[in-house]
Amino acid sequence: xxxxxxxxxxxxxxxxxxxxxxxxxxxxxxxxxxxxxxxxxxxxxxxxxxxxxxxxxxxxxxxxxxxxxxxxxxxxxxxxxxxxxxxxxxxxxxxxxxxxxxxxxxxxxxxxxxxxxxxxxxxxxxxxxxxxxxxxxxxxxxxxxxxxxxxxxxxxxxxxxxxxxxxxxxxxxxxxxxxxxxxxxxxxxxxxxxxxxxxxxxxxxxxxxxxxxxxxxxxxxxxxxxxxxxxxxxxxxxxxxxxxxxxxxxxxxxxxxxxxxxxxxxxxxxxxxxxxxxxxxxxxxxxxxxxxxxxxxxxxxxxxxxxxxxxxxxxxxxxxxxxxxxxxxxxxxxxxxxxxxxxxxxxxxxxxxxxxxxxxxxxxxxxxxxxxxxxxxxxxxxxxxxxxxxxxxxxxxxxxxxxxxxxxxxxxxxxxxxxxxxxxxxxxxxxxxxxxxxxxxxxxxxxxxxxxxxxxxxxxxxxxxxxxxxxxxxxxxxxxxxxxxxxxxxxxxxxxxxxxxxxxxxxxxxxxxxxxxxxxxxxxxxxxxxxxxxxxxxxxxxxxxxxxxxxxxxxxxxxxxxxxxxxxxxxxxxxxxxxxxxxxxxxxxxxxxxxxxxxxxxxxxxxxxxxxxxxxxxxxxxxxxxxxxxxxxxxxxxxxxxxxxxxxxxxxxxxxxxxxxxxxxxxx
Numbered sequence: 001x002x003x004x005x006x007x008x009x010x011x012x013x014x015x016x017x018x019x020x021x022x023x024x025x026x027x028x029x030x031x032x033x034x035x036x037x038x039x040x041x042x043x044x045x046x047x048x049x050x051x052x053x054x055x056x057x058x059x060x061x062x063x064x065x066x067x068x069x070x071x072x073x074x075x076x077x078x079x080x081x082x083x084x085x086x087x088x089x090x091x092x093x094x095x096x097x098x099x100x101x102x103x104x105x106x107x108x109x110x111x112x113x114x115x116x117x118x119x120x121x122x123x124x125x126x127x128x129x130x131x132x133x134x135x136x137x138x139x140x141x142x143x144x145x146x147x148x149x150x151x152x153x154x155x156x157x158x159x160x161x162x163x164x165x166x167x168x169x170x171x172x173x174x175x176x177x178x179x180x181x182x183x184x185x186x187x188x189x190x191x192x193x194x195x196x197x198x199x200x201x202x203x204x205x206x207x208x209x210x211x212x213x214x215x216x217x218x219x220x221x222x223x224x225x226x227x228x229x230x231x232x233x234x235x236x237x238x239x240x241x242x243x244x245x246x247x248x249x250x251x252x253x254x255x256x257x258x259x260x261x262x263x264x265x266x267x268x269x270x271x272x273x274x275x276x277x278x279x280x281x282x283x284x285x286x287x288x289x290x291x292x293x294x295x296x297x298x299x300x301x302x303x304x305x306x307x308x309x310x311x312x313x314x315x316x317x318x319x320x321x322x323x324x325x326x327x328x329x330x331x332x333x334x335x336x337x338x339x340x341x342x343x344x345x346x347x348x349x350x351x352x353x354x355x356x357x358x359x360x361x362x363x364x365x366x367x368x369x370x371x372x373x374x375x376x377x378x379x380x381x382x383x384x385x386x387x388x389x390x391x392x393x394x395x396x397x398x399x400x401x402x403x404x405x406x407x408x409x410x411x412x413x414x415x416x417x418x419x420x421x422x423x424x425x426x427x428x429x430x431x432x433x434x435x436x437x438x439x440x441x442x443x444x445x446x447x448x449x450x451x452x453x454x455x456x457x458x459x460x461x462x463x464x465x466x467x468x469x470x471x472x473x474x475x476x477x478x479x480x481x482x483x484x485x486x487x488x489x490x491x492x493x494x495x496x497x498x499x500x501x502x503x504x505x506x507x508x509x510x511x512x513x514x515x516x517x518x519x520x521x522x523x524x525x526x527x528x529x530x531x532x533x534x535x536x537x538x539x540x541x542x543x544x545x546x547x548x549x550x551x552x553x554x555x556x557x558x559x560x561x562x563x564x565x566x567x568x569x570x571x572x573x574x575x576x577x578x579x580x581x582x583x584x585x586x587x588x589x590x591x592x593x594x595x596x597x598x599x600x601x602x603x604x605x606x607x608x609x610x611x612x613x614x615x616x617x618x619x620x621x622x623x624x625x626x627x628x629x630x631x632x633x634x635x636x637x638x639x640x641x642x643x644x645x646x647x648x649x650x651x652x653x654x655x656x657x658x659x660x661x662x663x664x665x666x667x668x
Contacts, residue, residue: 002245004270004302004340005391007145008041008077011383012304012341015361017042019067020051021350027067030348031074033362037373038380039076042347043306044068046081046151047113050088053130061137072143080144082134082235084127085151086113095122101162103206112354114156118227119168124234131235135242147248148306149235152274153228158258160224161204170199172223186493187215214412214494221408225260233267251306254290255423257411260404262444265297274307274345277330279320283609283628284330285434286427288337293402295338296442300393304341305334310372311359319357324371325661328379329626332663335386336613336624338394342383344376385646388667389622392615396439397600400430401457403444409462409494410486417518417539425458425484428581432588437602437612438595449474453598460487463497468504475508476571480594483509485541485579486516501541509577510548510568513541517559526555527564527582534586536564541579548577552586565590607633610658622646623666627658634658643668 019027053059071078092099092110099107100117108115116123138144177183180196189195194213196202205212205220236248247269252261254275265271273294277284294303312321331342349360361376410422433440445467449455455474475481488502497503501513517540524537529552542559548568553561565578603614603623610633611626627633634657643652643666658664
């Protein structure tokens with residue numbers, strides 16, 4: 001298989017292109033506008049099943065042949081979609097089992113999108129046929145650069161409760177546990193007389209009078225993840241056989257809980273994802289975190305931003321427009337965090353359908369002098385200057401543990417606090433590093449951690465086999481581990497680790513937790529540290545020291561004076577524990593101390609709201625500077641170095657001025 005840099009040797013730039021929604025007389029105009037805007041890659045055919053296979057076994061590739069030829073003639077490569085993201089009306093009518101069934105046990109109706117059941121034999125048979133036809137027809141077409149499999153798996157239907165799904169769930173459980181006795185032990189079914197005598201007694205977790213069995217719910221989430229993943233692998237297998245040199249991918253989404261993207265990434269040749277920050281949020285640090293996660297899914301391999309919007313989306317309560325320059329600004333933040341491509345939904349703003357008010361690269365006015373198209377054109381022609389960045393990696397000495405199965409488990413019902421929000425807890429620590437321009441990778445607790453100096457583990461509630469030992473090895477070898485509250489509580493089936501909280505981490509952390517004390521909705525307390533105070537909220541762990549020492553204590557409450565945060569020397573390293581949710585003042589100072597101990601610094605010192613991001617190749621280092629302020633900023637550069645601003649061609653030493661809502665890309 002060809003590498004991504006072989007297929008797209010330049011910074012990828014383009015978007016979703018839906019020529020089937022337009023008359024042929026627009027196609028040539030589109031290609032010419034793409035050339036002017038510096039477009040080199042588009043995704044074609046994502047929702048085109050109904051016009052490719054107009055009825056069963058009746059295929060029409062004439063229109064697709066024409067558009068593939070036109071794009072190639074104008075120097076535009078194609079991510080050819082397999083068109084399986086939404087089934088046509090004839091298939092839904094002829095094969096009703098292809099329709100997903102909702103939690104209410106009613107099948108969905110045709111007329112929207114993504115209404116297929118991932119466990120339907122009819123759907124699987126149909127996609128195999130369609131993908132085979134597409135691959136055989138276009139395997140030698142020079143425009144074909146990548147395969148875009150399906151689209152945003154699970155976006156609207158991540159659960160199915162059909163008869164096929166129930167049967168598939170039982171088969172999945174048999175493969176996982178082998179015997180019904182093992183399943184009963186893992187699910188703890190002696191509780192509430194939930195024991196099963198045979199596999200056929202097991203039903204999907206739906207329509208229950210009260211709390212669901214947490215082990216069953218976790219396994220259902222794993223099962224649905226695997227069911228959708230299996231669809232992807234079915235298509236990939238066909239494409240790999242017919243077009244072994246063409247890379248394949250599917251596009252991921254923002255903070256998408258139902259799918260374990262670490263697991264999926266192993267089967268993608270390049271990670272791609274869709275990012276739509278709400279302008280109301282201000283600087284989109286949460287999306288920066290997702291960029292870092294996407295870069296981390298394949299151990300630092302650059303990703304492609306497959307979708308963003310030029311101006312405004314159509315699906316929020318109020319769809320704010322990006323201010324002038326903001327689209328460009330956020331795009332360079334993406335590049336700085338490992339993006340080797342900037343793509344949009346969509347090329348031409350639609351004239352019909354549910355997304356007709358979603359922004360496009362070419363707006364409804366079709367005006368080349370429109371603000372939107374001018375910004376699109378400017379960015380596209382700038383990105384042509386960044387060939388030296390393609391394939392560059394991000395050096396990071398800090399990692400944050402992020403685990404989808406832990407996410408699922410933390411947010412199941414029946415906890416001491418049922419609004420814990422795992423991602424927000426991760427953001428508590430990520431945001432402080434983001435604001436200090438410290439590069440962060442994301443890892444799992446069982447991954448190789450040896451290249452990192454500091455690992456942060458926010459709320460690792462679930463500890464799976466081997467993970468505690470891996471964390472112990474990391475710290476023993478000299479690493480610093482920071483763990484937050486409600487960690488080390490359960491195993492992979494959501495069963496309590498006995499032996500006192502947090503049993504698998506007690507030796508490493510040098511503590512035990514006697515009790516959990518959650519706060520009421522607006523409840524809070526204060527912690528005392530280094531002669532200062534900071535507010536804490538949400539949760540308190542009642543900590544007993546078992547070798548660790550307190551570095552913060554509670555100011556009030558019946559647990560006044562008890563440890564709120566601790567540190568424990570372990571081997572050549574140390575483990576820090578924070579038993580509450582502190583305000584940013586404390587989290588920031590704690591991380592500052594750890595960074596100083598490890599002499600970890602930002603690439604450059606910068607004012608607030610300025611990102612300084614580093615990407616390296618074997619030949620050069622690059623700094624991407626993104627100024628989110630509306631006023632200019634000045635940055636001091638090391639005297640001994642000389643930089644080239646790739647966007648302007650200028651040689652720079654000593655200082656650089658970045659205009660408001662401006663960027664610079666420096667090579668040195």
